[in-house]
Amino acid sequence: xxxxxxxxxxxxxxxxxxxxxxxxxxxxxxxxxxxxxxxxxxxxxxxxxxxxxxxxxxxxxxxxxxxxxxxxxxxxxxxxxxxxxxxxxxxxxxxxxxxxxxxxxxxxxxxxxxxxxxxxxxxxxxxxxxxxxxxxxxxxxxxxxxxxxxxxxxxxxxxxxxxxxxxxxxxxxxxxxxxxxxxxxxxxxxxxxxxxxxxxxxxxxxxxxxxxxxxxxxxxxxxxxxxxxxxxxx
Amino acid sequence: xxxxxxxxxxxxxxxxxxxxxxxxxxxxxxxxxxxxxxxxxxxxxxxxxxxxxxxxxxxxxxxxxxxxxxxxxxxxxxxxxxxxxxxxxxxxxxxxxxxxxxxxxxxxxxxxxxxxxxxxxxxxxxxxxxxxxxxxxxxxxxxxxxxxxxxxxxxxxxxxxxxxxxxxxxxxxxxxxxxxxxxxxxxxxxxxxxxxxxxxxxxxxxxxxxxxxxxxxxxxxxxxxxxxxxxxxxxxxxxxxxxxxxxxxxxxxxxxxxxxxxxxxxxxxxxxxxxxxxxxxxxxxxx
Ligand SMILES: Nc1ncnc2c1ncn2[C@@H]1O[C@H](COP(=O)(O)OP(=O)(O)OP(=O)(O)O)[C@@H](O)[C@H]1O
Ligand SMILES: [Mg+2]
Numbered sequence: 001x002x003x004x005x006x007x008x009x010x011x012x013x014x015x016x017x018x019x020x021x022x023x024x025x026x027x028x029x030x031x032x033x034x035x036x037x038x039x040x041x042x043x044x045x046x047x048x049x050x051x052x053x054x055x056x057x058x059x060x061x062x063x064x065x066x067x068x069x070x071x072x073x074x075x076x077x078x079x080x081x082x083x084x085x086x087x088x089x090x091x092x093x094x095x096x097x098x099x100x101x102x103x104x105x106x107x108x109x110x111x112x113x114x115x116x117x118x119x120x121x122x123x124x125x126x127x128x129x130x131x132x133x134x135x136x137x138x139x140x141x142x143x144x145x146x147x148x149x150x151x152x153x154x155x156x157x158x159x160x161x162x163x164x165x166x167x168x169x170x171x172x173x174x175x176x177x178x179x180x181x182x183x184x185x186x187x188x189x190x191x192x193x194x195x196x197x198x199x200x201x202x203x204x205x206x207x208x209x210x211x212x213x214x215x216x217x218x219x220x221x222x223x224x225x226x227x228x229x230x231x232x233x234x
Numbered sequence: 235x236x237x238x239x240x241x242x243x244x245x246x247x248x249x250x251x252x253x254x255x256x257x258x259x260x261x262x263x264x265x266x267x268x269x270x271x272x273x274x275x276x277x278x279x280x281x282x283x284x285x286x287x288x289x290x291x292x293x294x295x296x297x298x299x300x301x302x303x304x305x306x307x308x309x310x311x312x313x314x315x316x317x318x319x320x321x322x323x324x325x326x327x328x329x330x331x332x333x334x335x336x337x338x339x340x341x342x343x344x345x346x347x348x349x350x351x352x353x354x355x356x357x358x359x360x361x362x363x364x365x366x367x368x369x370x371x372x373x374x375x376x377x378x379x380x381x382x383x384x385x386x387x388x389x390x391x392x393x394x395x396x397x398x399x400x401x402x403x404x405x406x407x408x409x410x411x412x413x414x415x416x417x418x419x420x421x422x423x424x425x426x427x428x429x430x431x432x433x434x435x436x437x438x439x440x441x442x443x444x445x446x447x448x449x450x451x452x453x454x455x456x457x458x459x460x461x462x463x464x465x466x467x468x469x470x471x472x473x474x475x476x477x478x479x480x481x482x483x484x485x486x487x488x489x490x491x492x493x494x495x496x497x498x499x500x501x502x503x504x505x506x507x508x509x510x511x512x513x514x515x516x517x518x519x520x521x
Binding site for chain 1 (some may be wrong): 397399400402403407408410411412413414415416417418
């Protein structure tokens with residue numbers, strides 16, 4: 001589904017990613033874990049083509065993404081739920097969801113998908129006419145993920161969906177991710193809540209200062225002494 | 235009993251408010267979406283007024299056809315303004331954007347002087363006043379206000395009910411992530427410029443019924459439009475709408491108690507006081 005090879009990227013003279021390789025197969029859920037500033041967000045941004053890689057190739061669903069803009073990548077079936085949710089704060093919940101279905105192909109499916117998103121997140125249905133900026137943090141995350149699902153993506157990118165949420169809500173977010181997975185969506189998720197994310201994904205990569213330092217099945221990484229010591233604190 | 239002339243001034247204020255609301259809308263929507271102030275906005279209106287003059291008076295086209303063509307032509311002019319002048323400096327310092335549209339203002343004034351000379355021109359249409367009891371209202375003002383309000387309502391429906399309209403509102407809140415919705419921001423900018431230009435063209439059609447056109451006519455509408463927009467919160471469509479009616483009441487009612495010029499003085503003083511009290515405008519949030 002997604003194949004990233006030899007990718008480096010950065011901002012100005014600063015290099016954030018060095019020779020990163022990663023793959024996600026259809027139906028899989030894969031996590032990228034790592035500390036603050038490791039380059040996780042930069043990795044998702046380069047995958048969705050919000051920024052251009054300096055070297056390397058990105059292949060998505062059989063398409064080479066070289067030269068494509070983020071809007072074209074979205075049209076190919078990738079949905080990027082960005083860091084800090086980035087809802088359109090002055091628009092209502094439903095208008096935010098409508099923006100997720102902006103592309104002509106998605107517009108045709110708007111009502112079925114809307115119903116589906118409301119089924120997945122009943123809380124959003126109750127608050128459909130509420131201004132998105134006034135939602136609670138957890139509700140905003142539901143809305144951001146819902147907006148991503150409205151395009152009917154083949155691959156869903158999630159950037160730290162649990163960031164900035166109270167511990168109880170964090171658990172709910174991972175339950176949401178689990179539910180989305182079980183619906184058959186392919187997911188690439190970036191997280192710092194390592195222990196929890198490793199319980200809902202199949203495989204994971206460890207990113208440190210722009211380089212992939214380890215990778216493997218989620219259960220292996222969860223059991224790995226190095227990772228437990230460095231990131232889980234046990 | 236309320237003074238009949240005061241009532242007339244208030245009604246005239248409402249009629250003026252409708253037109254100011256339309257004027258403000260075009261400038262506001264462009265600023266809200268593209269973050270650029272069209273300093274030459276009133277000169278687009280001037281262009282539309284001359285267009286009407288040429289088509290209707292010189293070429294003898296039916297008035298409504300001339301109106302329709304002018305709206306379209308000024309909309310295209312808005313697109314060209316964005317494509318040729320603003321797009322190249324979009325990433326630059328805001329002052330550059332002001333300077334280039336200011337340059338277009340001077341250019342259009344000079345061009346109008348060159349082509350039409352400095353004399354005042356009008357369509358020579360005079361509509362009778364409407365008599366409501368003892369109150370006299372200008373029919374062209376009633377038409378202008380009515381058409382403005384219909385245009386504002388249609389635009390509001392468009393912004394509220396369509397995908398494109400929602401995208402136009404969304405982009406003013408977070409332009410960076412628009413591509414993640416599959417939206418090309420550049421295309422939205424062009425569409426918005428067409429809407430801004432089209433509104434200027436429509437305003438030209440309504441104003442040419444009431445005012446003579448001359449190369450400096452922009453000075454009559456430009457400053458007032460900017461003030462209404464800033465007073466409502468630059469880029470805030472609803473704020474601009476409310477501010478237009480408040481501003482118009484100051485002009486008309488102030489003008490009723492003193493003289494018309496004093497109405498403008500009051501309105502400008504009110505504007506300055508507002509800037510101390512709420513520098514962000516009535517409904518604005520930007521600092
Ligand atoms: N727009 C930018 N301009 C310059 N440097 C940037 C920019 N965005 C990120 N960086 C730098 O790139 C590096 C990686 O940042 P990135 O946001 O990808 O990390 P992250 O792993 O997502 O961190 P966090 O967990 O805090 O979100 C950081 O050192 C950051 O300062
Ligand atoms: Mg990040």
